[in-house]
Amino acid sequence: MPPMDDISHILAPLNDAQREAVTASGGNRLVLAGAGSGKTRVLVHRIAWLIQVEHAVPWSLLAVTFTNKAAREMRGRIEEILQQPLGGMWVGTFHGLAHRFLRAHWQEANLPQHFQILDSEDQQRLVKRLLKEMQLDESRFPPRQVTGFINAQKDEGRRPEHLDDGGDFFQRKLIEVYYAYEAACARGGQVDFAELLLRAHELLRDRPDIRHHYQQRFAHILVDEFQDTNAIQYAWLRMLAGERDNLFLVGDDDQSIYGWRGAKVENMQRFQRDYPNTQVVRLEQNYRSTGHILKAANALIANNPSRLGKNLWTSGGEGEPILRYAAFNEVDESRFVVERIRRYITEEGYRRDECAILYRTTAQSRLFEEALLNAQIPYRVYGGLRFFERAEIKDAMAYLRLVANPDDDIAFERAVNNPPRGIGLRTLDSLREQAREARGSLWRAARDLTGSGALPPRAAGAVNQFLGLIQKHQACARDLNLEALTRDLIAAAGLAEHYRKEKDGKGQDRIENLEQLVETARRFRHEMGWDYEVPAIDGADGTRPDQAGGAVAGGVPSGPGNPTDIPAGNPEGGYTQGNNTEGNADDNTEGPVPLDKSDLNAFLALAALEAGDTQADDSEDAVQLMTLHSAKGLEFPIVFLVGVEEGLFPHSLSAQDPSRLEEERRLCYVGLTRAKQRLFICHAEKRRIHGSEDYFFPSRFLSEIPAELLQEIRGGGISRPYSYGRSDNFLTASTMPARVGSNQGRSGITSATPTDTGGFRLGQRVRHPKFGEGVVLSSEGLGAAARIQINFHDAGSKWLVLAYARLEPLG
DNA sequence: AACTTCGGCTTTTTT
DNA sequence: AGCCGAAGTT
Numbered sequence: 099m100p101p102m103d104d105i106s107h108i109l110a111p112l113n114d115a116q117r118e119a120v121t122a123s124g125g126n127r128l129v130l131a132g133a134g135s136g137k138t139r140v141l142v143h144r145i146a147w148l149i150q151v152e153h154a155v156p157w158s159l160l161a162v163t164f165t166n167k168a169a170r171e172m173r174g175r176i177e178e179i180l181q182q183p184l185g186g187m188w189v190g191t192f193h194g195l196a197h198r199f200l201r202a203h204w205q206e207a208n209l210p211q212h213f214q215i216l217d218s219e220d221q222q223r224l225v226k227r228l229l230k231e232m233q234l235d236e237s238r239f240p241p242r243q244v245t246g247f248i249n250a251q252k253d254e255g256r257r258p259e260h261l262d263d264g265g266d267f268f269q270r271k272l273i274e275v276y277y278a279y280e281a282a283c284a285r286g287g288q289v290d291f292a293e294l295l296l297r298a299h300e301l302l303r304d305r306p307d308i309r310h311h312y313q314q315r316f317a318h319i320l321v322d323e324f325q326d327t328n329a330i331q332y333a334w335l336r337m338l339a340g341e342r343d344n345l346f347l348v349g350d351d352d353q354s355i356y357g358w359r360g361a362k363v364e365n366m367q368r369f370q371r372d373y374p375n376t377q378v379v380r381l382e383q384n385y386r387s388t389g390h391i392l393k394a395a396n397a398l399i400a401n402n403p404s405r406l407g408k409n410l411w412t413s414g415g416e417g418e419p420i421l422r423y424a425a426f427n428e429v430d431e432s433r434f435v436v437e438r439i440r441r442y443i444t445e446e447g448y449r450r451d452e453c454a455i456l457y458r459t460t461a462q463s464r465l466f467e468e469a470l471l472n473a474q475i476p477y478r479v480y481g482g483l484r485f486f487e488r489a490e491i492k493d494a495m496a497y498l499r500l501v502a503n504p505d506d507d508i509a510f511e512r513a514v515n516n517p518p519r520g521i522g523l524r525t526l527d528s529l530r531e532q533a534r535e536a537r538g539s540l541w542r543a544a545r546d547l548t549g550s551g552a553l554p555p556r557a558a559g560a561v562n563q564f565l566g567l568i569q570k571h572q573a574c575a576r577d578l579n580l581e582a583l584t585r586d587l588i589a590a591a592g593l594a595e596h597y598r599k600e601k602d603g604k605g606q607d608r609i610e611n612l613e614q615l616v617e618t619a620r621r622f623r624h625e626m627g628w629d630y631e632v633p634a635i636d637g638a639d640g641t642r643p644d645q646a647g648g649a650v651a652g653g654v655p656s657g658p659g660n661p662t663d664i665p666a667g668n669p670e671g672g673y674t675q676g677n678n679t680e681g682n683a684d685d686n687t688e689g690p691v692p693l694d695k696s697d698l699n700a701f702l703a704l705a706a707l708e709a710g711d712t713q714a715d716d717s718e719d720a721v722q723l724m725t726l727h728s729a730k731g732l733e734f735p736i737v738f739l740v741g742v743e744e745g746l747f748p749h750s751l752s753a754q755d756p757s758r759l760e761e762e763r764r765l766c767y768v769g770l771t772r773a774k775q776r777l778f779i780c781h782a783e784k785r786r787i788h789g790s791e792d793y794f795f796p797s798r799f800l801s802e803i804p805a806e807l808l809q810e811i812r813g814g815g816i817s818r819p820y821s822y823g824r825s826d827n828f829l830t831a832s833t834m835p836a837r838v839g840s841n842q843g844r845s846g847i848t849s850a851t852p853t854d855t856g857g858f859r860l861g862q863r864v865r866h867p868k869f870g871e872g873v874v875l876s877s878e879g880l881g882a883a884a885r886i887q888i889n890f891h892d893a894g895s896k897w898l899v900l901a902y903a904r905l906e907p908l909g
Numbered sequence: 910a911a912c913t914t915c916g917g918c919t920t921t922t923t924t
Numbered sequence: 925a926g927c928c929g930a931a932g933t934t
Contacts, residue, residue: 164923164924165923165924166923166924191923191924192924193923193924194924197924215924217924218922218923218924236929237917290924291923291924292924294924295924326923355921356921356922356923358920358921358922359921359922359923458920458921459919459920459921460920460921461919461920461925461926481921481922515910518910518911520910522910522911523910524910706924707924708924709923709924725920725921725922726921727920727921727922727923728921728922746920749920749921750920751920752920752921761921762921765921786925787925788918788919788925788926789925789926790925
């Protein structure tokens with residue numbers, strides 16, 4: 099341990115508030131860390147402080163994050179500042195840590211030793227199958243909603259037996275599905291994401307011996323992004339902390355944007371009630387953005403009534419004004435943004451990756467991609483399918499899963515006739531039927547039926563062949579390493595051949611991805627995995643302090659077509675490859691390593707828990723495109739916040755409910771605070787959405803930003819007052835050409851017959867005495883029959899009879 | 910059993 | 925407009 103005088107590197111880079119948090123001793127701490135206030139730095143330095151100054155052993159520390167990326171980054175930064183590897187410290191995601199915990203205590207948790215993890219897609223498939231078996235109509239019980247119901251219950255810590263249908267038919271059925279779902283998971287030895295947390299919590303709750311063991315072990319528990327915890331995660335933390343008052347929670351209630359998936363901002367207030375001795379530290383000095391940007395963000399978020407309260411400030415300058423662009427339509431918007439980016443790159447020397455385009459919904463990326471493509475500016479879109487979520491990878495993984503556990507029905511259904519081998523619906527139905535009757539797995543049903551001659555010979559042959567394929571690999575799994583098993587299985591199943599024949603252009607990509615999978619398996623080594631050793635609970639020191647490291651396994655590919663890439667590299671740089679054993683493993687290949695069953699299982703767990711990156715090649719300097727959600731935690735010198743329109747942002751599905759509207763506002767706050775130097779806010783007056791064209795008001799969020807901080811840019815250099823009148827789309831009886839034919843829309847003309855609009859123009863703003871302000875969408879009919887469609891700001895879109903509607907033109 | 914077409918639906922995303 | 929699932933066709 100370095101001497102006391104060697105702590106300047108821990109404290110020197112900190113401001114007073116940060117230092118207060120880092121050096122706190124005794125008691126719980128809640129750090130309210132505003133955007134850009136050095137939240138991660140505080141966590142990292144706190145841990146360094148605990149180890150170097152308070153002489154805490156890494157083994158007695160627990161640090162929890164939400165994403166694997168954050169966990170990797172934190173571990174890397176701690177190791178960097180300490181200049182030593184963090185052996186036994188538990189750093190990971192809630193799910194990752196719960197998984198590790200359950201692996202160690204599978205018996206006590208009443209799980210099979212080699213339980214598998216279901217990802218969301220698997221879960222959805224299972225629910226679908228159950229709905230079908232229970233003969234519930236999918237239109238009345240949409241699988242998505244049913245899955246959502248089950249997950250929401252688990253997130254709240256509720257088992258089906260805790261639920262009451264309240265006499266409601268739907269509720270009763272949902273509970274029945276939940277029961278059936280649990281039974282199916284138990285039969286297949288499977289655990290979904292929420293189950294990891296719930297089981298881990300229940301185990302701590304029900305087993306005082308285990309609970310005390312961990313309570314004793316963890317002297318300090320640190321949590322990042324605390325505002326994103328759900329009920330069960332919070333309960334789990336409390337359980338682990340016990341009476342030790344050893345919680346160090348970092349979060350920002352203003353950046354809570356995952357309420358829709360169970361996160362509870364309330365946990366921040368609740369924590370202060372549950373632990374009245376908690377000391378709160380506010381980090382309000384922002385090191386990221388200009389004064390104007392911070393003022394805008396502060397003003398915006400002030401509109402949210404339920405806040406803990408915080409005000410960001412900077413010692414830096416005010417910076418440039420925020421620029422606002424009212425685009426005519428979405429194409430104009432994308433052209434504007436790309437033109438500006440082009441100028442920043444070519445005229446001001448910015449790198450491409452210093453520019454980010456942030457949007458509310460993924461669908462919005464397309465136009466920007468097109469415009470960037472046109473301008474020949476490289477870009478990178480975040481989000482979308484990750485490596486282990488790709489269909490071909492899941493196909494191959496289904497075979498691996500069956501080798502590990504033949505009772506995995508979800509894998510069975512996926513693999514059995516893919517590639518097609520003559521096992522059709524009829525055959526599958528009889529397998530399902532048999533499985534249901536025998537209350538066993540499909541695998542067993544298949545063995546029963548092929549043995550008893552109950553299947554038609556042809557089907558029986560095909561099923562037998564499939565069974566043989568899996569069995570053969572189960573047998574030789576002992577002699578093969580993971581890589582060989584994966585490669586052989588893909589070949590024997592005929593997957594690559596199958597994709598080769600695929601006629602759409604994706605076949606080649608898919609084959610490359612399968613090759614990448616084999617490569618990933620090759621790199622995956624036992625020593626990268628987890629230490630599943632069962633701690634001796636009654637012993638003073640059950641887990642080996644030096645061994646438990648590497649909560650985050652290496653080897654997840656960052657995407658296709660880049661076999662030599664360094665996996666999971668940190669684009670922000672600054673961290674050494676730390677726990678990433680990969681580099682070494684690559685170079686000292688010691689010949690074929692025999693496959694340990696836990697090797698295969700660790701690989702399967704990795705695939706589920708850490709699905710890999712979305713895209714290859716972070717190395718190329720490219721403009722960054724992402725949703726606001728995925729932008730959290732990032733920063734860019736130049737930010738374009740686009741599609742800032744009422745109905746899109748806030749999204750129409752959230753605008754009604756006050757609490758969801760607040761969350762939208764927080765999302766906007768997150769967006770604004772991503773910008774370091776320049777911020778553009780764009781909205782389109784007219785936008786094609788879901789196939790039809792609509793008029794939009796600028797978002798209310800725009801009007802919540804003080805006008806003096808905003809400067810409007812006029813389109814195409816033409817100075818024109820901001821109004822909806824820019825539309826070239828006049829639709830009055832006199833100017834409207836009589837058109838025949840069906841190719842409407844192209845020129846923006848939405849009706850082919852002459853109509854009477856009473857002098858109102860399409861896109862014109864109007865006021866109605868009852869419905870308030872709105873925009874003319876379209877019209878039909880003549881004279882007394884003339885009707886006009888208005889999209890009202892508050893009341894939505896309505897058809898009104900012109901003769902009666904007392905409409906007053908605006909603007 | 911495999912291929913084709915039609916119809917409904919459409920936020921955000923990590924584990 | 926596009927994606928997915930379900931029904932209809934070959």
